[in-house]
Amino acid sequence: MKKGLIIIVLAVLLGGVSTATAQDFPFQDTSLTVDERVEDLLSRLTLDEKLSMMEHRNPAIPSLGLPAYSWWNEALHGVGRNGLATVFPMPIALAASFDEAMVQKVFAFVAFEARLKYYEALDTNTEMLKEPTDYTGLTFFTPNINIFRDPRWGRGMETYGEDPFLTARMGLACVNGLQHNYNGVSQNDVHLSAAACLKHLAVHSGPEGMRHEFDARVSPRDLWTTYLPAFEYIIKNSDVQQVMCAYNRLNGEPCCTNKELLIDILRHKWHYDGLLVTDCWALNDCWERDTVIPRHKTHASAALTAADAFGSEVDLECGSGLAALRTAVDSGYIGEEVINKHVRRILRTRLRVMEMSPTGTIETPGVHPGWVVASTLVLLKNNKDLLPLKEGTKIYLAGPNATDTLMPLGNYNGTPSYRVSIQDGLGRVFTLVNTPKEADVIVYAGGLNPQLEGEELPVDMPGFYKGDRTRIELPDDQCREIRKLQRKHRPVVLLLCSGSAIALDKKTLKCDAIMQCWYGGEDMGDGVALSMLGFDGFGRLPVTFYKSTKQLPPFESYDMAGRTYRYMTEEPLFPFGYGLSYAKYGLEDVRWKDGQVCGMVRMVKPSRAGEFGGRGSTVVQVYLKGAEDTQEPRKQLVGFQRVAVAEGGLQPFEIDIDPYWLRQFDEESQEMVPIPSGSEITLLVGFSSADKDLVELKIKL
Numbered sequence: 001m002k003k004g005l006i007i008i009v010l011a012v013l014l015g016g017v018s019t020a021t022a023q024d025f026p027f028q029d030t031s032l033t034v035d036e037r038v039e040d041l042l043s044r045l046t047l048d049e050k051l052s053m054m055e056h057r058n059p060a061i062p063s064l065g066l067p068a069y070s071w072w073n074e075a076l077h078g079v080g081r082n083g084l085a086t087v088f089p090m091p092i093a094l095a096a097s098f099d100e101a102m103v104q105k106v107f108a109f110v111a112f113e114a115r116l117k118y119y120e121a122l123d124t125n126t127e128m129l130k131e132p133t134d135y136t137g138l139t140f141f142t143p144n145i146n147i148f149r150d151p152r153w154g155r156g157m158e159t160y161g162e163d164p165f166l167t168a169r170m171g172l173a174c175v176n177g178l179q180h181n182y183n184g185v186s187q188n189d190v191h192l193s194a195a196a197c198l199k200h201l202a203v204h205s206g207p208e209g210m211r212h213e214f215d216a217r218v219s220p221r222d223l224w225t226t227y228l229p230a231f232e233y234i235i236k237n238s239d240v241q242q243v244m245c246a247y248n249r250l251n252g253e254p255c256c257t258n259k260e261l262l263i264d265i266l267r268h269k270w271h272y273d274g275l276l277v278t279d280c281w282a283l284n285d286c287w288e289r290d291t292v293i294p295r296h297k298t299h300a301s302a303a304l305t306a307a308d309a310f311g312s313e314v315d316l317e318c319g320s321g322l323a324a325l326r327t328a329v330d331s332g333y334i335g336e337e338v339i340n341k342h343v344r345r346i347l348r349t350r351l352r353v354m355e356m357s358p359t360g361t362i363e364t365p366g367v368h369p370g371w372v373v374a375s376t377l378v379l380l381k382n383n384k385d386l387l388p389l390k391e392g393t394k395i396y397l398a399g400p401n402a403t404d405t406l407m408p409l410g411n412y413n414g415t416p417s418y419r420v421s422i423q424d425g426l427g428r429v430f431t432l433v434n435t436p437k438e439a440d441v442i443v444y445a446g447g448l449n450p451q452l453e454g455e456e457l458p459v460d461m462p463g464f465y466k467g468d469r470t471r472i473e474l475p476d477d478q479c480r481e482i483r484k485l486q487r488k489h490r491p492v493v494l495l496l497c498s499g500s501a502i503a504l505d506k507k508t509l510k511c512d513a514i515m516q517c518w519y520g521g522e523d524m525g526d527g528v529a530l531s532m533l534g535f536d537g538f539g540r541l542p543v544t545f546y547k548s549t550k551q552l553p554p555f556e557s558y559d560m561a562g563r564t565y566r567y568m569t570e571e572p573l574f575p576f577g578y579g580l581s582y583a584k585y586g587l588e589d590v591r592w593k594d595g596q597v598c599g600m601v602r603m604v605k606p607s608r609a610g611e612f613g614g615r616g617s618t619v620v621q622v623y624l625k626g627a628e629d630t631q632e633p634r635k636q637l638v639g640f641q642r643v644a645v646a647e648g649g650l651q652p653f654e655i656d657i658d659p660y661w662l663r664q665f666d667e668e669s670q671e672m673v674p675i676p677s678g679s680e681i682t683l684l685v686g687f688s689s690a691d692k693d694l695v696e697l698k699i700k701l
Contacts, residue, residue: 025064038347047336050343051325054310056277056318057132069350070132071277072318075107075140075178075194076158076412077521079114082135085414086113086522088369091143091170092499093376093518095160096539096579098619099642100173102375105367107177111193114138138353139195140178141244141277142412145171145230146204148500148543149563152555153206154453154467157410157499157519161542162564163576165637165661168230171198175238191354192241198234200246200279202261203227207555208456209466212285213294214556215249220670221631222560228265229672233660235272241349242275245314247282254296256282257308267313275345281319283309307333315342370420373520373527375537379580380545381514386491388534388582388608389441394431396439397423398485399446399478401497407449408524410499416522422495425525429533436488444485444511446478447497450519454499471549473503482508495528501545503573516541536582536607536616540688545574565689566633577637578688583607583616585645590685592699597622597639597655597685606647614647618687622655623694624662625682632664635684657683662701677701 026032027041042050044064052059060068074080077088086109088094094103121136122128128136145167148156160170175196203216203223218227234240243266245256255261256278266272285295286305299305302324309317310325311334317325328334379387389395401407405419422445423432433439452459457467464470474496486492486507494511496502499519520527531538544565546552551570553562560567565576584605591598599620607616622639626632639655662681663672675681679701686694 028065034348034351037351038344041347042340042343045343047329047339050336050339051322051329053343053346054316054325054339055322056280056316057134059132060130067129068132070134070137071139071316072134072280073114073137073140074135074412075110075114075142076144077106077410078110079117079414080135080412081414082117083415084417085117086110086369087409087413087416088521089373089376089524089527090157090410090499090519090521091160091174092148092157092542093373093520093539095166095170095542096378096516096518097372097375097642098166098540098542098621098640099375100169102367102372103170103173104177106372107174108180108193109177109367111178114140114194138193139197139242139349141197141199141242142178143171143174143196144199145234146200146202147226147230149205149226149558149560150552150555151472151501151543151546152469152549152552153500154208154457154469155455156205156543157450157453158412158455159205161576162544163542163566163637164226164229166542166640168233169640171230172234172238175234175240179239179241192239192352195241195275195349195353197242197244197277198231198240199244201231201243201255201266202246203250203558204246204248204255205558206468207466208468210294210556211247211456213296214247215252216558217251218558221665221667222558224670224672225633225665226560226566227558232270235270236660240274241352242277243272244277244279245282247279247285249296249298254282254286254298256314257286257298257305257312259312262312262314273345275315275349276313277316278309278314278318283317283324284320303327303331303333307331310334310338310342315345369521369523370526370530373524374530374535376518376520376539377527377531378516378541378578379513379531379538379582380496380516380574380578381509381511382580382582383512385582385608386441386512387493387515387532389430389532391429391533392431394433394438394440395426396433396436396442396490397426397445398442398481399444399495401445401447401449401495402443404449406451407497408520408522409450410519410521411450411454413521418522420523420525422497422517422525422528425527425529426532428526429529436485436490439490441493442485442488442490443493443495444478444482445495445497445517446474446482447495447502447517448475448499449497450499468555469500472501472546472552473505473548474508479505479508482511486510493532501543503546503548534582534608534612536612538579538581540577540579540619540621541574542576544568544572544576547571547573566636569634575688575690577619577621578690578693579619581607581616581618583614583618583645583647585618585687587620587685587695588650590695590697592683592697595657595659597657597683597697598653599685600650600652601643601645602650603645603648615644616647617642617644619643620653620655621686621688622657623684623689625684625696635689636661637689638662638683675701
């Protein structure tokens with residue numbers, strides 16, 4: 001879609017729910033500040049009306065001209081669960097791009113599409129103004145910035161990977177894209193395109209089958225060095241409107257009633273004054289005595305749970321209704337001043353997403369799903385430069401994901417207007433043949449699908465349980481199929497489709513080329529075809545690919561020892577940050593200058609990119625090396641930049657290093673503190689987290 005300016009007229013918002021005119025009340029006057037409007041509106045609400053706003057389905061209040069509104073909407077990788085919408089690659093794939101600017105444009109487009117859908121629905125369905133309808137609003141429960149600590153977790157595909165820094169930067173790009181235009185500038189001093197939500201606070205990454213009763217036991221060190229940094233960083237560097245508390249317990253206390261987490265850390269340490277919402281029906285886990293679903297059962301009643309939650313700074317409950325909150329108020333557990341504090345935050349965000357404003361503008365970013373897909377694919381192997389293939393190359397296509405048009409959509413998706421399967425995409429540029437004997441190259445599209453890995457799925461079969469994986473190896477039947485194809489004496493290209501890391505056996509690793517394709521959305525087939533044809537803009541791994549399940553610590557343990565590239569001492573199958581390009585690159589003149597790592601990237605071997613002009617890109621990564629004999633990470637990402645280089649060219653790069661990431665855990669204070677000024681540190685600069693791909697840069701702070 002071409003970049004343009006869309007003018008949206010919002011006067012319809014007050015129509016159909018009240019006889020009040022547009023200026024009957026001061027809170028409808030957009031020349032006033034948001035806080036002035038909030039205070040005026042708050043003063044006009046009865047206690048019952050205030051309480052009605054603290055559950056995610058807000059009813060209409062006709063006497064004040066307030067339409068109904070539901071806070072629950074999804075935009076994980078496009079507007080979800082609300083009819084036709086563009087479906088982009090899953091977040092784990094977007095993280096693989098290592099391209100913040102592109103991710104921000106993607107979510108700016110999502111916000112643009114969401115607004116068109118919202119106002120179109122209002123124009124054709126005035127019942128929305130009277131009764132709250134889920135999946136129709138402009139407040140989205142995204143991004144998921146939990147750490148993908150273990151490849152067995154089924155929802156890892158919703159995250160931005162295993163690294164706190166990458167998660168923070170990609171999550172920030174998502175927030176800025178959703179809430180602002182594609183340049184990251186607010187629409188004006190008041191309005192937001194949409195409202196993002198950081199989830200799930202905190203320490204939430206499986207097991208799915210136990211999430212309503214699971215108690216994540218985490219040391220202060222792991223809490224502050226791994227599980228909390230992305231939340232803190234985004235809160236301190238954005239205007240993110242919502243934070244969602246998680247289902248699980250954290251060190252014994254359910255996250256949505258956890259005073260240390262929600263009051264001491266979120267409100268006091270981080271000074272967050274935005275909206276805090278529960279995960280949907282999370283409070284039920286605290287008090288329900290369910291014989292089917294095991295639950296926390298930490299509270300004696302629903303009212304006591306509500307008192308604890310809203311007393312722990314929860315503003316908005318998603319799910320179970322208002323009866324428990326009403327009882328808590330009637331019982332004297334919660335006073336009206338506390339209610340007012342919560343409703344102020346709720347009203348502030350409702351006003352800022354222009355729900356009651358007369359006019360607004362949105363700038364449309366130019367972004368194409370196929371090109372987005374191509375920048376998320378990770379080339380893991382390319383023996384003898386088999387790829388790229390020439391247009392018209394004869395291929396034999398096999399594998400369970402070759403023709404599947406549901407697999408690319410992942411989860412929390414909308415309904416695309418079209419779907420390009422891998423077969424569709426490759427068929428447009430290469431010749432399909434019927435037998436391996438006729439082919440120049442065999443292409444096998446394998447891996448997993450979102451019906452096997454995902455959120456709390458009803459799955460119980462070898463290798464999979466409740467959405468999680470019990471083993472990470474490629475399914476045995478696919479390994480057998482690949483071995484048969486390898487005996488056909490043709491080069492074999494393996495396309496891995498999944499939302500998580502897959503372990504490969506020695507024979508599968510003998511495939512001539514291997515590409516990690518993730519779940520690429522509606523245009524997945526075109527993106528794969530572009531890359532196989534020569535587009536040299538590959539991504540890098542946002543997670544470690546382990547050799548086998550045996551390399552993993554117990555799934556239920558949240559201890560980071562031995563997990564991810566930051567703490568792992570064994571050699572992985574493929575390291576975090578790894579990925580090949582068609583061209584080969586080298587670093588020159590790497591140096592430290594005024595808080596930046598600077599240098600040059602040289603294309604030392606041109607790409608066989610053909611029609612794409614020999615232009616390629618790589619990702620320069622900067623890691624902080626951990627001190628020896630300490631509990632600090634062995635190395636951790638602190639900066640990256642995607643650098644485009646023309647054939648045979650040399651391209652400078654400058655990577656700012658935010659002091660926030662040059663910190664360490666202090667045992668005495670049990671907090672993160674800056675590395676002391678004057679200390680000597682070692683930065684590692686290169687093209688993956690593997691030692692062999694990095695050069696050392698010693699600097700004094």
